Amino acid sequence: MTSGTRALAGDQPPTLTEWADQQLRQSILQGDHRPGDTLVISTLAEQLGLSATPLREALRKLASEGLVVLQSHGSARVAEVDLHEANEIYELRLILEPTALERAVAAGDAGYRERVTAAWNALDAERIAPASVHAAFHRELLSACDSAWLLRLATMLSDRAGLMVTVGLPDRPAGYNTAAAHRTLADLALAGDATGAAQELRRHLSTTRAALHMVLTGPARSEAD
Incomplete structure (x- = not known):
């Protein structure tokens, strides 16, 4: 390790x-x-x-x-992954995480932007970034949030969702690129556009939730359960 x-x-x-x-x-x-x-x-x-x-x-x-x-x-x-929990986790992420990001971007200073840039560069180093690098990018995006409880809860949900994505979406489409899927999110956060970053995160989370839902309700999953 x-x-x-x-x-x-x-x-x-x-x-x-x-x-x-x-x-x-x-x-x-x-x-x-x-x-x-x-x-x-x-x-x-x-x-x-x-x-x-x-x-x-x-x-x-x-x-x-x-x-x-x-x-x-x-x-x-x-812990194992199931559809009911995936829906619950993403419902809560959609409520909490965009708010945490909006507050982080609004409060972010030069140090915050440096951390996000470093995490983005690590994410951009490979077409399919390791799950730990992906998780680190999301954590750094939220790291300047000025509410300790909101940051704690949002980070906990993000890590749990990371396990779901690792298990539920192990094989990405041929054209998938981790950095490309997060580029707009990084650009908005680094530009200080708190509202735009929060909106983009909602779109990003909704897309991932839909992909997980398809996998967890697909024929292969049903036969395995």
């Missing part, structure tokens, strides 16, 4: 629990651990070189955000 991309407050070195959270979150979002996979504490401890305590704490945090489901004996399994 590579080092996590989540920024920590004040750029302080992460605690062991925060570092474990970063590693596990990234491995789930980029598909190293698939929905339904069991995460065994002893195996994770050996892989990451950690004791069981920070791993248990990290798993509890991930469980509170819906990315894993805790099981007996301290293990967990990666």
Whole structure:
């Protein structure tokens, strides 16, 4: 596993629990651990070189955000994706995330624009960006939001949706380009157009929600369920 991309407050070195959270979150979002996979504490401890305590704490945090489901004996399994939850997640994202983005763009300073630009450059480096890079771009877009609770909830929903997209849309159309799908969103945010960025995010989320709905209700999915 590579080092996590989540920024920590004040750029302080992460605690062991925060570092474990970063590693596990990234491995789930980029598909190293698939929905339904069991995460065994002893195996994770050996892989990451950690004791069981920070791993248990990290798993509890991930469980509170819906990315894993805790099981007996301290293990967990990666949460699975279903149509009902996907609809709920995207309904909430459409309510909260555009508002968080509008406030972030309105409050954003030069540091915010630098972070968004760096995240955009990482997204633009490959035709199909890794899920962790995609998630980092969305987090940086919201990072200047002046409401701690709104930012926390919007980020949690975005990460859960990231798992859904990784699982539900693993094979993009031949002409799909991650950066192209986000270019207008990045341009509006960097230009300081808070209203336009919020409107574009609503369009972007609605498009992704429709694509997920088609996959989760398609014949192949029905036969597998």
